[in-house]
Amino acid sequence: MTDHDISVDLSAQVRDAAERHQALRLVGHGSKAFYGHAVVGEPLELADHRGIVSYEPTELVLTARAGTPVPEVESLLTENGQMLAFEPPGFAETATLGGAIACGLGGPRRPWGGAPRDLLLGVSLLDGRGRILRFGGEVMKNVAGYDLSRLMAGALGTLGVLLEVSIKVLPAPKVERSLTLALPRDRALALMRDLARQPAPLSGACHLDDRLHLRLSGNASSVAAWEKQIGGEGGSGNEFWRDLRDQRLPYFDSERPLWRLSVPPATPRLDCEQEVLTDWAGAQRWIYSRCNGGEVRAEVAKVGGHAILFRHGDGKTPVFHPLDPVRERLQRGLKQVFDPHGILNPGRQYAAF
């Protein structure tokens, strides 16, 4: 597959759409098309804008065009003993790097390795007028101007069309071990929180079906010492974590509404958690619930979290947690600044913009 820079062409398409006030539906490879509300608009195809622009392992920075497939990036990093620390969920082999940033999702390593916004150093983007703008850069410390690049992570393409992203990459751990312990949910949560408070080399902590799954990453000596201390059944395979990341575990094999709860990690079991997979050492919970959307959100909000109707919504319940009036006003204002004609993925995140 060849590298292409089609930014000039994309810019012309956005400018043209802006003149016509024509909504655009941003499409990378469509691997996360289910995420958010459906957008009515002309497709803006981004997968052909691809290729790694620069990568210097000793600088720990990689810059790539947004349409570059994540596996291509990951295999290059692996060759150099490095990794994308946010372990992006792809849900498909063809997922693009731009899509991974725009959706802002983090994999099992997220509590320790960071989210896309933590690793994102800079972007170039098209705003809703089709102008190419650059924010941030290729250096790790940069406080010149407002941090508009991180604002793009998780904005689902509603503020700009990502063209290039610069990402901080990290050394891959020398050794990874997976452990499983038979434990009920409450005891597993307590152990996860206990380990999170200790300098253990954790890189995954997930509970499902009375089993606690832990992943340790680091130097051989340190991983071995902690494995011995924690106990349980050990193995070196990464399949569980890959399947968790991409939601290929049987738990996700359901047509029922799947909720993602983001909560303070030590939060005890909530009433709405009838079936729950607990990830991120307690901070991210995937639930199937008998409660309705309003009830789920009210309960989660009470503990300081928020809830996303991740998959299989009814089309009426909002996918993302409603914003309070002040945040809504600020968010609407930002949308107006970046995309005055409201043509970039309108309604994908919140119906009003």
Add this chain to the structure above:
Amino acid sequence: MLNPEVTRRREELASRLRTVVDGPYVLSSLEELKPYECDGLAAYRVVPLLVALPGSTEEVQAVLRICNEERVAVVARGAGTGLSGGALPVEDGILLSLARLNRILTIEPDNCCARVQPGVRNLAISEAAKSHGLYYAPDPSSQIACSIGGNVAENAGGVHCLKYGLTVNNLLAVEMITIEGERVTLGGGGLDGPGYDLLALATGSEGMLGVVVEVTVKLLPIPQRAQVALAAFGDVETAGQAVADIIAAGILPAGLEMMDNPSIRAAEDFVHAGYPTDAAAILLCEVDGGSEEVSEDIARVRQRLLDSGATEVRTAADDGERARFWAGRKAAFPAVGRISPDYYCMDGTIPRKHLPRVLSEIARYSEESGLRVANVFHAGDGNLHPLILYDANNAGELELAEEVGGRILELCVEVGGTITGEHGVGLEKINQMCAQFPPEELQLFHDVKAVFDPHGLLNPGKAIPTLNRCAEFGAMHVHKGDLRFPHLERF
């Protein structure tokens, strides 16, 4: 710009503020206002119209409501340790000190977080969390004095950023008051919040978007052990290469610092850290983690440094020696302060591979201007602090130092870096923003500010230059024959 009408109303405004903030905490006499005339960048001084020190979130809200109604500018201030003039008052505006909001509200060891008020000192958080085996990772060198609210405003860094990130990577939520006096939560109780990442936007926004009244920080487990190696090099290029070699070996040091010869000498004279004063450069490389891991890593670091051409490598025998190795680095700024009446600290960041070129250019500027320059470098993350030595009593030297500083920052931009890595733009680097951003990006910054602050009352004149200012600055600095902002009128 003086607004005579507002100045005349000083007493009127003071009495209005005293209806919402306890009388003694609204300062209006010159002798009371004087201590607030500058922050850590003492070369710039402005006495504010009034100083208000609210004692609660509600009082902050009330003050901001009054300012909004009266259209009076507000400059928020934490501990005043900032190095870019970000908390420099404006003479027709209110200086809002958050110093009285200094309580640690909760430490939640199970959730690995602490909820604190903005006036809490950075180091006080780690001290309070210590009994739980936790700490707050970002450690700007001013951490004894600087406040967490100021850290949020500046997105403060420190010597451990390569591994542990900046302030923005160590926050869970902030409570912010808008200029209208409304309270809004950015972030959330979990690892993310709903909607756009306004927490990231607010972090490092230099008090231009709102006033932070509460901060929830992430706490990390204290590493079991840390160990540091000190390596000496015969030239700066070799030291730079050694940094790349360590990273290439897959080691992520907790701290990786470089000092050049003038900095080494100044630090050694001051704290007697045992630095090799004949070295062209030294590297300090710290690794932390589990005990076995640290032993393994420090041995590899040592070997790498030798393989890369270090003339000498020492590893600290114990915590006392480790503290001594760091003492020199941490005292580098005051040490330079001893050998020169004044110094001007720069804060550019560059892709590390350009270090030799940037240092040799800096040496050339130094020679041309006759001003000495000492370099201290967060080598791991590319953040360079050249210290330009001058004497403010010699006519024209401050201006010369500023000019050399400006040239250094423009060089950082030219090699693909940035004008400020961790100190902020404030007022100090506002002209260099014109070199880093073209007009349409600057205009977008202004538009973003207007979403939060439609009347431009929060810390006006800082961080983002007006396009006219850039036009004037551009006229003075014609870069490679290109006139920037050609479409704008010149004044």
